[in-house]
Amino acid sequence: MKITIIQFSPSRNTFKVSELIKRELEQRNLEVQLIDITGKKEIFIKKNIQKFLAENVIKHDILLIGGPVYANHLQYHVQDLIKALPKPNDIWGKYAIPYVTYGGISSGIALKEAGELLKSSKRIVHAGMKVSAPHRMTRAILSEEFNKEKMLDNNFPQITELVNRIMQLNHNSISKSSVKSLTYNGLITTLKSNIIFKEKVMHEKRYPKVSIDQSICTVCGKCVKVCPVLHLAKKDNKIIENSQSPCIHCLNCIIQCPYNAIELKGDLEKGKAFLQKMILKNGNKEIPETSVYPISQINQNKNSTI
Template identity: 30%
Template sequence: MKAVVIVFSPSGHTLTAARMIRKSIEARGGTADIIDLTKDDTLLFASDKRENLAAKVGAFDVLFVGAPVYAGHAEHTVLRTIAMLPSPDEKRSKIAVPFISYGGAHSFVALEEMGRALKRKNYVPVLGIKLASFHTLSRSFRTKISEDRPGDAERRVIEDAASKVVDLCSDRESIRDGSASFAYTKMPMRFILKILSQEKIHAKFKTVSIVYEKCRACKRCIEVCPVNNFVFADGIVSVKNRKNCIL
């Protein structure tokens, strides 16, 4: 069995989950390739990113797609990537598993959004995985949120999901759409998040800029930015495009 795991991981925690998925698939006799969108301009912004994605994805028996939760939603880079995916065919199975990592108290509508996006491309989300992960912004807090996660508890969730997926791949007559279970967020939060998109919630914070009086051209911003939004030329760091910022 061949799995492909597509992941976008600004803080590294969703990538940790992707590696857990790969290990679980391999432990059950399969293989798994991880396609990491993070800092990959060929998949994020290149004019031929759709073709590049299709080439990297190749053939598979099951597709995993992972995203962090941003402001209650699935991070939009992943949703855009799902929209670029080639549809299932003789080389690509329709079996899909979205997974999300969330650092707060709830994962809200992120998993539901990923399920809908996959179905629009004719994939069948057979199950979904939601995983607690370290809330990166809590590094400066006295109490860290979900420190050391994803950890053993999340690994057990992944191993259970991997077993179910492996069984499905050997019994394709049992494939069923499980996305109805992703709609676990109650009103009025569902209504609020429908009105307030990720972009609307984050828009006022997207003011990334260089304070040149303090900039030492250390290039740390270039190293850490998950969407390669900084460039260094002629001894000066500059912002490529403020619209690309994901905070």
């Protein structure tokens, strides 16, 4: 059985999970290809996802797609990636498994969106996984990164559980679709996510904007290296913003700049207050926090006794 993993991970949480899955699969003697689209020119500048996929993806039976939750949604580049997938064929397997990492506030409808898009691409969604992780936006806005103790540096039981599910896939019979199990967060979350938390609108209108103080910047290029969508670039001995690939507010550049030359412009106090309110109301309250779907009977019983 061959597995291809394609993932997008602006601030490396999802990447850690991808590597853990890969390692666990390889320990069971499975062949695994891990493709990271983060920072790839073909995807974010040339905007030719299909060409990138055709040139990089090798024959596989199961496709795993990983990405972060942004504003309750599957980050929109991951949605675009799934929309660009070819239908299953000689190279592309018919089974798919989405997984997401989120910052412990809400995983929203990200897995549901991933599952439905994969189903539309004619794949059978065998399982899904959500993982609670450090909230990467809070590290640059609040005094302390929320959920920072969920480091993802070591294997955790849900990785093994997911890999066990992959091992169980019996290619002689068609596995049942698990898409419905990914709608675990219910109608109110779906409505809120679609009406209030529109990810692209949040980036365009609500999140504070990154702004480079050219008088402090030494053009060291560290921010350019960590920008996952190539929004920042070096040109004429200056750092410029590329409007072709909009900022997705991962805030890597702010953390990495050694001279504090990048600041957030906008109503930062309002943003801070909103995040703090969300943490107080929802922080680490999603049960289970980290889970494989469909939830196994044993885990279901455990959760109902919490």
